[in-house]
Amino acid sequence: xxxxxxxxxxxxxxxxxxxxxxxxxxxxxxxxxxxxxxxxxxxxxxxxxxxxxxxxxxxxxxxxxxxxxxxxxxxxxxxxxxxxxxxxxxxxxxxxxxxxxxxxxxxxxxxxxxxxxxxxxxxxxxxxxxxxxxxxxxxxxxxxxxxxxxxxxxxxxxxxxxxxxxxxxxxxxxxxxxxxxxxxxxxxxxxxxxxxxxxxxxxxxxxxxxxxxxxxxxxxxxxxxxxxxxxxxxxxxx
Amino acid sequence: xxxxxxxxxxxxxxxxxxxxxxxxxxxxxxxxxxxxxxxxxxxxxxxxxxxxxxxxxxxxxxxxxxxxxxxxxxxxxxxxxxxxxxxxxxxxxxxxxxxxxxxxxxxxxxxxxxxxxxxxxxxxxxxxxxxxxxxxxxxxxxxxxxxxxxxxxxxxxxxxxxxxxxxxxxxxxxxxxxxxxxxxxxxxxxxxxxxxxxxxxxxxxxxxxxxxxxxxxxxxxxxxxxxxxxxxxxxxxx
DNA sequence: ATCTTGCGACATGCTAGCATGTTAGCTAGA
DNA sequence: TCTAGCTAACATGCTAGCATGTCGCAAGAT
Numbered sequence: 389x390x391x392x393x394x395x396x397x398x399x400x401x402x403x404x405x406x407x408x409x410x411x412x413x414x415x416x417x418x419x420x421x422x423x424x425x426x427x428x429x430x431x432x433x434x435x436x437x438x439x440x441x442x443x444x445x446x447x448x449x450x451x452x453x454x455x456x457x458x459x460x461x462x463x464x465x466x467x468x469x470x471x472x473x474x475x476x477x478x479x480x481x482x483x484x485x486x487x488x489x490x491x492x493x494x495x496x497x498x499x500x501x502x503x504x505x506x507x508x509x510x511x512x513x514x515x516x517x518x519x520x521x522x523x524x525x526x527x528x529x530x531x532x533x534x535x536x537x538x539x540x541x542x543x544x545x546x547x548x549x550x551x552x553x554x555x556x557x558x559x560x561x562x563x564x565x566x567x568x569x570x571x572x573x574x575x576x577x578x579x580x581x582x583x584x585x586x587x588x589x590x591x592x593x594x595x596x597x598x599x600x601x602x603x604x605x606x607x608x609x610x611x612x613x614x615x616x617x618x619x620x621x622x623x624x625x626x
Numbered sequence: 627x628x629x630x631x632x633x634x635x636x637x638x639x640x641x642x643x644x645x646x647x648x649x650x651x652x653x654x655x656x657x658x659x660x661x662x663x664x665x666x667x668x669x670x671x672x673x674x675x676x677x678x679x680x681x682x683x684x685x686x687x688x689x690x691x692x693x694x695x696x697x698x699x700x701x702x703x704x705x706x707x708x709x710x711x712x713x714x715x716x717x718x719x720x721x722x723x724x725x726x727x728x729x730x731x732x733x734x735x736x737x738x739x740x741x742x743x744x745x746x747x748x749x750x751x752x753x754x755x756x757x758x759x760x761x762x763x764x765x766x767x768x769x770x771x772x773x774x775x776x777x778x779x780x781x782x783x784x785x786x787x788x789x790x791x792x793x794x795x796x797x798x799x800x801x802x803x804x805x806x807x808x809x810x811x812x813x814x815x816x817x818x819x820x821x822x823x824x825x826x827x828x829x830x831x832x833x834x835x836x837x838x839x840x841x842x843x844x845x846x847x848x849x850x851x852x853x854x855x856x857x858x859x860x861x862x863x864x
Numbered sequence: 865a866t867c868t869t870g871c872g873a874c875a876t877g878c879t880a881g882c883a884t885g886t887t888a889g890c891t892a893g894a
Numbered sequence: 895t896c897t898a899g900c901t902a903a904c905a906t907g908c909t910a911g912c913a914t915g916t917c918g919c920a921a922g923a924t
Contacts, residue, residue: 412707412907414695437875448909450688453877457652457692458699463789469650470876470915485787488734496730549723551701650877675905686879691907708885708906 402429403444413447418455420445425464425475426565432477433626436465462558477626478569480618482562487611489559491604493552494540498599501546502591509546513588516542520584524577532577539584566614569624573613583609640667641682651685656693658683663702663713664803670715671864674703700796715864716807718856720800725849727797729842731790732778736837739784740829747784751826754780758822762815770815777822804852807862811851821847 403424409416421441424430441452456473459465463482466474476482501509516539523532537557544553583606590598618625641662647654659679662668679690694711697703701720704712714720739747754777761770775795782791821844828836856863 414907439875450691450908453688454692454695457695461696461699467876471917472875481788485789488738488785488787489731489790489793492730492734493727496726496733500726547726549726550719551723552727555727652877677905688878705906709887710905
């Protein structure tokens with residue numbers, strides 16, 4: 389019961405306007421809410437009143453309800469029937485599960501891709517990698533993260549499976565949210581770049597096992613640092 | 627309204643009553659619809675009118691709408707806005723993707739489990755395997771499939787990840803639906819049983835690579851037969 | 865002072881009806 | 895006879911209001 393009581397004032401939602409997104413109202417509400425949750429601008433553990441969301445976004449309750457249901461299926465919110473909806477707390481268990489899922493998917497992908505990658509696909513990866521190098525040189529960290537995501541999305545799309553990239557992103561959601569807590573470490577982007585180069589090298593060699601090893605090493609970096617954070621500051625996680 | 631003709635009766639959805647399920651109305655509608663889709667009692671490609679579902683199940687349109695939205699997220703139905711909702715056609719691409727996903731998850735799981743499986747967990751697996759043997763001996767194929775599913779669910783649960791079994795089941799959905807088209811092959815259940823024994827043996831030996839190999843061989847059986855069916859009778863798939 | 869108990873407020877889930885965009889069928893013209 | 899355009903029915907998406915179950919607070923009893 390010793391919950392936070394002081395921060396009632398800091399409950400300013402500040403959602404991105406719906407006009408920034410496309411699709412049906414439900415999808416737009418979903419996108420806006422999800423972004424707010426991943427941003428941590430909706431604090432973990434905070435109550436999420438559907439009525440407030442309706443008023444803030446200027447829509448009725450059906451689209452909000454559907455959007456919240458989708459978020460619940462990703463464990464980003466907890467719905468307690470007839471009681472309330474709460475933003476999911478940060479949880480090391482969820483981080484571990486998300487990391488496990490993404491690692492499983494991505495290892496299977498690179499293993500398959502390494503066996504039959506085409507020259508055109510390698511060209512795409514090399515181009516993305518050069519883009520990353522440029523962004524690092526310019527110090528554009530935000531752009532680098534976007535290119536990073538693009539690199540992984542390219543890899544997954546090479547399997548030919550349409551829904552795989554989206555599933556991987558969904559799996560990674562809890563890791564990504566917790567990552568906001570990590571302070572930027574000097575030299576980390578250069579390490580990331582080197583890890584991407586190692587993955588590309590394994591794919592150029594068409595060596596499935598090397599590709600798996602490089603991808604695994606790459607993906608475990610973030611989780612390792614989050615585990616360390618969990619032991620150093622356990623109060624951050626539920 | 628006009629009376630149902632004889633041919634209309636063939637289109638009778640025949641949903642399982644909602645009282646057979648638990649949870650909110652949305653969840654029950656979802657379960658009932660999903661079962662009908664997997665049963666193929668809702669024909670692939672058929673139009674799925676929400677109004678009809680409402681009337682058949684005796685509920686309003688909101689829970690139906692939410693249930694259908696969930697089905698759409700699993701690609702079991704296609705929603706065309708302001709036009710109609712259709713039961714997804716059988717698709718070899720979806721079968722391949724579902725098989726890929728489940729294989730990725732389950733290989734990662736057994737690899738991890740093999741490293742640190744406890745004696746109690748092995749006991750659970752052995753007990754399940756003996757159950758399978760008994761059901762095969764009794765010729766209870768339906769019961770055997772249930773025990774089969776339980777075997778895999780046990781394996782996945784040993785990772786400690788809560789949502790993993792459900793995700794694997796979701797991934798497998800398209801394979802499972804297409805499997806209804808396969809004629810039962812004599813001796814297949816005994817082969818399945820042998821494959822399960824091989825997985826268990828690898829786990830008892832705490833050999834991650836052997837566990838991966840055995841699991842992979844097991845999971846690819848169904849897909850191989852479905853691929854064959856796809857070349858022999860391409861008209862069955864979209 | 866503490867524990868219990870009852871009442872009030874409230875958040876979600878559901879129902880019913882309106883707005884919007886699509887599709888199919890029919891009609892008129894070439 | 896075939897095509898093009900129009901109209902009418904219709905399916906979904908959204909809005910607004912009712913039913914149901916939960917949680918919190920306060921007053922009273924021990």
